[in-house]
Amino acid sequence: MSRQVDKQLQEYKEKQKNKGCLLVRCPDRPGIVASISRFLFQYNANIITSNQYSTNPEGGDFFIRIEFASPSLHENRNEIKKSFEAIAENFSMDWKMTFPSEVKRTAIFVSKELHCIRELLFEWQSGDLMTEIVVVISNHQEAKELVEGFGIPFLHLPASKENRREVETQQLKWLEEYQVDLIVLARYMQILTPVFVEAHPKKIINIHHSFLPAFVGARPYDRAYQRGVKLIGATGHYVTNDLDEGPIIEQDINRVDHTDNIEDMKKIGRSIERSVLARSVKWHIEDRIIVDGNKTIVF
Structure with a gap:
């Protein structure tokens, strides 16, 4: 890897260290967005962007992507992922939580x-x-x-x-x-x-x-x-x-x-x-x- 690219990646990782991304697919029903928002608020997380889509509000599938940031996210990533499992189970979610600083x-x-x-x-x-x-x-x-x-x-x-x-x-x-x-x-x-x-x-x-x-x-x-x-x-x-x-x-x-x-x-x-x-x-x-x-x- 060239020094230029390595420097760019290191700067990117540092800039993104307190940011996360949540992707969710589940059956659509009331309360999904509210539950996710309350959960993130518990970790002092600010929602940066949120995009959602429903195939049919009455019995369809719901999709959402949320980017969020929290001052201490780099210290408690495993904890926040583990804690989200209860919400995911309640809403039958197919989900993943990723962190931009963990570059693919x-x-x-x-x-x-x-x-x-x-x-x-x-x-x-x-x-x-x-x-x-x-x-x-x-x-x-x-x-x-x-x-x-x-x-x-x-x-x-x-x-x-x-x-x-x-x-x-x-x-x-x-x-x-x-x-x-x-x-x-x-x-x-x-x-x-x-x-x-x-x-x-x-x-x-x-x-x-x-x-x-x-x-x-x-x-x-x-x-x-x-x-x-x-x-x-x-x-x-x-x-x-x-x-x-x-x-x-x-x-x-x-x-x-x-x-x-x-x-x-x-x-x-x-x-x-x-x-x-x-x-x-x-x-x-x-x-x-x-x-x-x-x-x-x-x-």
Whole structure:
């Protein structure tokens, strides 16, 4: 890790040491917000931001994200989390309480295309992506010089259908060794097995072009060009065992027309992929996402 990034992270951790974030999903009923507010008040916590959503006030689900600050939060984090369990049980909550100063540790998986990892590294270096990128894992060597230039460990292991099980066994060992909280597939062109996905549920983010499912498989831009598409885009999503069908985090599009050739469309597509993936990762590390079945609530 570069000295610049390390300094930025240390300053961020110090600034955020007394702040917390609460994410809740539960059946909607009266008293939820009041109970949470009273609980935080007991710990002299001030609510900084609060965003909520109900699918149906009469029998639906309730979602809320609260950022709060307390002068002594860094000293009693475990206590406040333990004490909240009673409220969570009373309202049948699926919840988590996180603390921004406990910066998430991220691993990036990449193959030959480098546009997405370049964007992530730029956002990280500039201080707009507050995470520790602890390792980059690849089945090719193309990203090695780029990654090591940022002072990040680069681990190379060729992968194919024939050795997938052995490769993933080693990759899972690396992820455990580096204590990884989040895995980002920055154009990693290998299908993950159910064993790998189940080891990191809701912690693997992927990016793909939004031609799916219309143009599944190889050479999607060529086929899209032949069909004369007018919109191209990208989708950032969590990885599940259903290929490219996990909960969607973010999407974006751009218009194209008959004057755009295949290379033009690829350039536009890569630009959209970069920004969509970066936003998806940023929202995850900031704990702005609640997964609801096969969709997401993004606050």
